[in-house]
Amino acid sequence: MRENRLRTLFADKKLALNGWVSMGNSLLAEVLSHSGYDAVTVDLQHGLFSIEAAVSILQAISTTGAVPLARCSENSLGEINKLLDAGAYGIICPLVNTREDAEQFVRACHYSPRGGRSYGPARGVLYGGADYFTHANRTVLTLAMIETKLGLANAEAIMSVPDLDGIFIGPADLAIDMGLAPDNWKDKQVTDAIQSLVALGAQLGKYIGIFAGTVEMAQRMKEYGLDMVAPGTDIQLLRAEAQARIAALR
Known part of the structure; x- marks a missing residue:
């Protein structure tokens, strides 16, 4: 089966x-995937498209060296199965708040x-190869999103679920649940939470990813020791570059 390069980077x-x-x-998506990313995530939770469109996007990503990932819209076996069957090499599952949520998610990603x-x-x-069934359980990456105060409180129980590879932090929703603005990632409540999750992940040997809407935030997350950083969406990148060019020419 084709290597999941994210696992190799984590090991290294x-x-x-x-x-x-x-x-x-x-x-x-194809252009983005050719830009040098190690992975590219197809976002069905907030992306304005259906699972049918996700298939062609996964195909586009797969023409490149980037690992194709998907964020499911919810913790649903049916949708997760479809995304994995379509060639996603990892799933990011939103709103995992309890150990039971994490167990449900992991069960959906693995064969008996x-x-x-x-x-x-x-x-x-x-995409994966003829021996897909033999190796899929050990190749597909499972990341549960921690993005609420309840999920944060249950982080150790969530990360202790067998076969869960790690977590993906949603800082905007976590900030909102703390009574802050979604872009207030510098608040001590949020930074303390992120650093505590990174430390817990290191202790348990779990993969820790995060979404970062700006380069400044992405650089800080790199300093914190995150294993994966998503430095903005396609929309954010397009808007930022357009604004920078316009500002330079005005």
């Missing part, structure tokens, strides 16, 4: 940079006896 203690597709355009995933990886076999 190297930061992974993760692109983020929210516009639903396969050409844009480690889980309850149904067999039918039509495109997964094309």
Whole structure:
């Protein structure tokens, strides 16, 4: 089966940079994937497109060296199975608040006896290889999102779930749940939470990723020791570069 390079980078203690597709355009996803990211995530939670569109986006990412990931819209076995069958090499699951949520998520991502995933990886076999079934459970990456105060309080229980590879921090929703503005990542409540999750991940040997909406934030997260950083969505990158060029020419 094709290597999941994110696991190799994690083993080598190297930061992974993760692109983020929210516009639903396969050409844009292909361009983004050719830009040097280690992985690119197809976002079905906030992306304005359906799972049908996600298939062509995963195909576009797969023409490059970036690892194709997907964020499911919810903790649903049906949707997670479809995304994995379509060739996603990892799933980021939103709003995992309890150990039970994490167990449900992990079960959806793995074949028996480690889980309850149904067999039918039509495109997964094309991308992963003929021996997909043999190695899928050890290759697909499972990241549960911690983005609420409840999830933060239950972080150790969540990260202790067998076969959960790690977590992906949602700092905007975490800030909102703390009574802050979504972009207030510098508040001590948020930075303390992030650093505590990084420390816990190191203690438990778990993968820790985060979304960072700005370069400044991404650089700080790199300093904190995150394993994966997503430095903005396709929309944010397009807007920022357009504004920078316009400002330079005005």
